[in-house]
Amino acid sequence: MTTPTTDTATRSLVIERQLPHARAKVWRALTEGPLLTEWLMANDFRPEVGHQFTFRSPPVQNWDGLIKCEVLAVEPPSRLTYTWGSLGLQTVVTFTLTATAAGTQLRMEQSGFPTGEGTNQYFKGAAWGWERFLTNLDRVVDGIA
Numbered sequence: 001m002t003t004p005t006t007d008t009a010t011r012s013l014v015i016e017r018q019l020p021h022a023r024a025k026v027w028r029a030l031t032e033g034p035l036l037t038e039w040l041m042a043n044d045f046r047p048e049v050g051h052q053f054t055f056r057s058p059p060v061q062n063w064d065g066l067i068k069c070e071v072l073a074v075e076p077p078s079r080l081t082y083t084w085g086s087l088g089l090q091t092v093v094t095f096t097l098t099a100t101a102a103g104t105q106l107r108m109e110q111s112g113f114p115t116g117e118g119t120n121q122y123f124k125g126a127a128w129g130w131e132r133f134l135t136n137l138d139r140v141v142d143g144i145a
Contacts, residue, residue, distance in 0.1 A: 009114070009115065010111065010112050010113055010114060010115060011111075011113045011115055011123065012109050012110065012111040012112075012113065013108075013109065013110045013111075013113065013123060013126050013127055013130065014107065014108070014109045015107075015108045015127075015130050015131065015134060016105065016106065016107045016108075017105075017106045017134055017138070018100065018102060018103065018104075018105055018106075019103050019104045019105075019106055019137075019138055019141060020102060020103040021103050021104055021138075021141045021142065021144075022099075022103065022104065023077045023078070023097045023098075023099045023103075023104045024077055025141050025144045026077075026097055026104045026106060026137075026141050027076060027077035027080075027097060028141075028144060029137055029140050029141045029144065030080050030095055030097075030137075031045070031047040031074075031076075031080060033045045033046070035140055035144070038136070038140045039133060039136035039137040039139070039140040040055065040133050040136070040137075041055040041056055041057045041067070042055070042056040042057070043055050043056065045069075045071075046071070047071065047074045047076075047080065048071060048074065049071050049072065049073065049074055050070065050071060051070065051071045052068070052069070052070045052071075053069050053070075053071070053082075054066055054067065054068055054069065055067040055069065063086070063087060066086065067084055067085065067086045068083075068085040068086070069082045069083050069084055069085065070082060070083045072092065073094075077097060078096065078097050078098070079094065079095065079096050079097070080094070080095045081093065081094040081095075084110065087122070089112075089113075089114070089122055090112060091110050091111060091112035091113060091126075092110070092111050092112055093108065093109070093110045094107075094108070094109045094110075094111070095107070095108055096109075106134070106137075108130060108134065110126055110130065113126070
């Protein structure tokens, strides 16, 4: 489910998924660099508050393929927050994991999208990208022993 929320200056993208996996396995996929590479992008991530890292994707026209980030919160195995900076836009990504009888409820929120004229492409691009990434996440977690 994708839900935009709006305030006067920014809006957030929220995607929630029920995953049939233990929370510890999902946490590993969110916080271990090699697993992150499998479902999201190449990176130099470490789950340490204050760690600055970069997600790297092949460059395309008008984008260098780099996303500059900084870890803001690490609360194993329930919450991970980092900044996400690209194309002059700075947002914040928060993953919240809740254990359920069926596995794990995953909530991803990317906040800080501007609401002004001509900015909707950022929000639409993020919605498209996260749907794809989170489908990959489920596949990667499924392969964790």
